[in-house]
Amino acid sequence: MIDQGSDAPDAVRDADTMVSGLLETLVADYGPKVDLVPAALAGARRAKRRVRVAWTAGGALVTATAVAAVLAAGATVTRSVPTAIGTEGSAPATQGAVARGSTAHAHGALDAACVGKWLPWTDQSDAVLFGKGTDAQRAVVCTEDIDTVKTVMPGFKVTPMFEPYSDGKNTDFTSDQIAQLGPGLSPNTPILKPWQYAVIQHGKPTYFYVTYSGNRADVCTGCTTSLSQPLPGPRPGYRLIAETPKTGSPVDTVEVLVETPEHTYLGIGLSPMSNGVFTPPFDVSKLVKDSRFLAALDADLGTLYGS
Amino acid sequence: MEEEDEFAAYAAARQHHLLRTAFLLCGDPVSAQDLAQEALTNLCRAWSRARRADSVDAYARRTLINAYLRHRRRLGRDREAQRALIGEAHARDSVEQSEQRLALLAALDQLGKRSRAVLVLRYWEDMSVQQTADVLGCSEGTVKSQTSRALVRLRDLLGPQWLGPGAAASAHSEAKGIGR
Numbered sequence: 334m335i336d337q338g339s340d341a342p343d344a345v346r347d348a349d350t351m352v353s354g355l356l357e358t359l360v361a362d363y364g365p366k367v368d369l370v371p372a373a374l375a376g377a378r379r380a381k382r383r384v385r386v387a388w389t390a391g392g393a394l395v396t397a398t399a400v401a402a403v404l405a406a407g408a409t410v411t412r413s414v415p416t417a418i419g420t421e422g423s424a425p426a427t428q429g430a431v432a433r434g435s436t437a438h439a440h441g442a443l444d445a446a447c448v449g450k451w452l453p454w455t456d457q458s459d460a461v462l463f464g465k466g467t468d469a470q471r472a473v474v475c476t477e478d479i480d481t482v483k484t485v486m487p488g489f490k491v492t493p494m495f496e497p498y499s500d501g502k503n504t505d506f507t508s509d510q511i512a513q514l515g516p517g518l519s520p521n522t523p524i525l526k527p528w529q530y531a532v533i534q535h536g537k538p539t540y541f542y543v544t545y546s547g548n549r550a551d552v553c554t555g556c557t558t559s560l561s562q563p564l565p566g567p568r569p570g571y572r573l574i575a576e577t578p579k580t581g582s583p584v585d586t587v588e589v590l591v592e593t594p595e596h597t598y599l600g601i602g603l604s605p606m607s608n609g610v611f612t613p614p615f616d617v618s619k620l621v622k623d624s625r626f627l628a629a630l631d632a633d634l635g636t637l638y639g640s
Numbered sequence: 641m642e643e644e645d646e647f648a649a650y651a652a653a654r655q656h657h658l659l660r661t662a663f664l665l666c667g668d669p670v671s672a673q674d675l676a677q678e679a680l681t682n683l684c685r686a687w688s689r690a691r692r693a694d695s696v697d698a699y700a701r702r703t704l705i706n707a708y709l710r711h712r713r714r715l716g717r718d719r720e721a722q723r724a725l726i727g728e729a730h731a732r733d734s735v736e737q738s739e740q741r742l743a744l745l746a747a748l749d750q751l752g753k754r755s756r757a758v759l760v761l762r763y764w765e766d767m768s769v770q771q772t773a774d775v776l777g778c779s780e781g782t783v784k785s786q787t788s789r790a791l792v793r794l795r796d797l798l799g800p801q802w803l804g805p806g807a808a809a810s811a812h813s814e815a816k817g818i819g820r
Binding site (some may be wrong): 349352353355356357358359360363364365367368369370372373374376377380459461462502505506507508509511550551554 | 643644647648651652655656659660663664669673676677680681682683684685686688689692706709710741744745759760763764766777791794
């Protein structure tokens with residue numbers, strides 16, 4: 334039993350014991366001979382696959398909904414334009430310290446696919462790793478990321494991942510996230526996934542993501558190859574510090590670990606849309622060494638965290 | 641695969657305790673199995689984070705409670721399943737004991753979902769007021785008041801022979817913030 338403390342009256346202790354005893358009585362012989370583990374593993378794999386392919390079913394819906402939401406809300410959010418952040422390989426080291434985040438850059442239109450309901454941040458699931466931010470801030474970050482990837486890697490299409498509200502609500506959304514999303518959402522409302530994108534080349538999508546944490550152990554657990562390479566960021570202090578081992582064989586994930594000037598950590602990775610192995614469509618290590626991409630991440634952090 | 645193996649080992653060891661907790665939350669074996677299954681699936685999806693938590697058990701418990709509170713419909717309405725369980729698992733009990741168990745399940749069904757979760761966490765999982773508040777995402781004061789109301793309600797429903805006069809004292813001490 335739980336310690337009541339010396340001040341607790343005997344009657345209280347007796348009642349607590351009695352309630353505990355009643356509950357224990359109810360389950361004393363309840364021991365179903367079921368093994369829930371195989372179904373849990375299979376369910377988790379299915380959910381991962383479902384989230385990743387969801388974009389194919391409703392991309393047009395996202396766009397239409399997003400535009401309607403902007404018009405209805407009279408949104409006035411602005412974004413930074415990648416070309417205003419810096420030129421590849423020549424970004425001044427002090428530029429980002431002066432003007433980072435969405436409001437300091439030239440203003441442009443948001444990507445319609447980035448405007449809508451974003452899955453809220455919570456510390457109760459893996460959502461903790463995909464960063465904070467309001468719907469408006471997320472729209473800015475998403476637009477910035479998409480524009481940058483398109484600029485740095487011509488030939489790739491990029492679109493944010495999403496999951497229909499009812500699917501997420503019945504599976505992986507926490508009660509905290511559902512409360513934050515608020516009432517009145519239709520089952521088909523696309524809930525956009527922060528910092529998670531489909532990059533598409535020749536019609537073939539790949540899952541592309543960014544994770545963030547102040548704790549190195551939280552990000553890129555598969556990054557076992559240690560590195561220490563200064564990166565050409567808009568501010569000094571960005572370093573590539575680890576990556577997944579390069580085996581030359583198909584793998585299920587490729588990821589790199591970047592340390593920021595504030596000694597926080599970004600994991601940038603690629604994996605296939607469905608379970609299994611894949612051949613990465615581009616080199617993530619090379620991508621993070623491009624100053625334009627790093628400048629976009631720097632601006633993202635400025636927008637989301639003000640750091 | 642290493643993470644999956646790690647999850648599988650943990651889940652195999654703890655699934656029956658989770659099932660029992662789920663049963664106390666739902667009140668029937670069918671819903672309990674569904675709930676525990678959902679919680680384990682969600683735990684598996686979040687395993688990379690859960691495995692680094694201060695307490696994996698606490699993380700798993702929170703996952704279970706989240707799944708329970710998320711369901712819009714009330715669980716535990718399957719009287720036939722309840723009776724089947726009581727009949728099967730307690731075949732050696734007397735009729736009176738079986739009826740007492742059914743009465744207790746019925747009384748728990750009369751509580752709100754959060755009140756029921758508070759009772760299960762505190763009296764089955766042996767969690768403190770603070771730990772319970774953390775899991776439910778509410779204040780310690782809310783936990784105390786819900787515990788108090790739930791105990792009074794149970795005593796009203798079951799009668800003093802089940803929850804003796806001490807239950808009133810316990811409820812009173814909860815409301816006053818005495819004890820754990």
